[in-house]
Amino acid sequence: MIAEDLTQEIKSVLSGFNDQYKKVLQPQSPFTGGRYDEFSKALFSNLLGGIGYFVGDYKVDRSYASEYEEENEGFWEETEQARARAEIAIEGPNELFTLIPSRTFFPRGFLWDEGFHLIPVLDWDADLTMEVITSWFKLIDEDGWIAREQILGAEARSKVPGEFQVQYPHYANPPTLFLVLTAFIDKLKNAKNYNGLHSKAISYPEATKKYLKELYPLLKRHYNWFRRTQSGDIKSYDRTAFSSKEGYRWRGRSVQHILPSGLDDYPRPQPPYPGELHLDAISWVGLMASSLKKIAIYLDEADDVSVFEKQEIAIKKNIDDLHWSEKNQAYCDATIDDYEEHVHVCHKGYISLFPFLTGLLEPDSKHLGAVLDLIADPEELWSDFGIRSLSKNSEFYGTDENYWRSPIWVNMNYLIVEKLFVSPKKPLLS
Secondary structure, three states: OOHHHHHHHHHHHHHHHHHHHHHHHOOOOOOOOHHHHHHHHHHHHHHHHOOEEEEEEEEEOOOOOHHHHOOOOOHHHHHHHHHHHOOOEEEEEEEEEEOOOEOOOEOOEEHHHHHHHHHHHHHHOHHHHHHHHHHHHOOOOOOOOOOOEEOOOHHHHOOOOHHHOOEOOOOOOOOOHHHHHHHHHHHHHOHHHOOOOOOHHHHOHHHHHHHHHHHHHHHHHHHHHHHHHOEOOOHHHOOOOOOOOOOEOOOOEOOOOEHHHOOOOOOOOOOOOOOOEOHHHHHHHHHHHHHHHHHHHHOOOHHHHHHHHHHHHHHHHHHHHHHEEOOOOEEOEEEEOOOOOEEEEOOOEHHHHHHHHOOOOOOOOOOHHHHHHHHHOOOOOOOOOOOEOEOOOOOOOOOOOOOOOOOEOHHHHHHHHHHHOOOOOOOOOO
16 A cells, blocks of 8 residues: 555545444534534544553452441441451453543543443444443453443553552442443334444344343343342331332442442532432432343343333332422432431432433323423523533532532433433423
């Protein structure tokens, strides 16, 4: 190949990308042409450009200290002491094929970021998407845990402060890969409408069904691990709920943060308490149950369909029973007060929207109007630039790190828009 040939090939690839971009992602007015066209293509091409293969050992604390159950008052101090005395193991090597948040600052895999990365990639290249998902689920251990950060090898560790390098098998992360799997099933059912690159997965459904049957046990293992390790306490506090099982709280809590939740510094009940129930945690479990039900239907796993359906129903009912605050007209986290009573702690923002964001709020729900009003209120979450992470009226708005305390996050705004227009025939909002 001579220089002129290379130049021509580069022009051909760029032209092909531009044509394919318009065909697949179909930009809509007014976000077409000019600066919008260049900006959106730059975003997407940089997303694809961040795909990488990583391999190396990793640090993990498998001490399974009793303090990690976080059952006592002041548990965050106990867990800090347990971490200080733990013997850290070096395991692996592991390998991962993944997209990354940032090539310069975060050149490693993040579990909850990955689902959002893959949503547009699925439209573009279904085979590539499923290859990435497979790589992630190959990391699963016997219990069903996947480390939320994949810091593989010495080079990767050189970019991470020492206190954040160790991974803990009781720490979860939002299971956003199930968002992508659900969308993938939808594309298999509507293969004739797929506009992406030629896909073996879409073109050969029988082979894809066989592949999903191999992946399916890993999905269930992760789901069951999440339910077990992030379970919340309903029975001990005499809470009134449809189900005595469907309540959840994130492990890995400190006073200021719940890093495993993905919403690191979002305001939570204070002080931390073992009786907390986290609205986003139960919503993610509900999303997994709904996704697995859809996959089980596709795979003709009738017994599993029944199980997941019952769990999904119980979760939806418990979200209302445990997390709806009539006083605040919002869904909220919950905790236990000084009188051992169940109380809501309402910091209106993304947390309040989670039953809606995860597709668990039915169109005929009596609470849907209040959720939509919260989204649309400029004194609460609405802005001309997107939906704020925290209410403008909150005492915590814009405070401290201000990471999830006012900024507008595109991934959460995407989920809002998707649910508002869940059906092109019957949008919730015009």
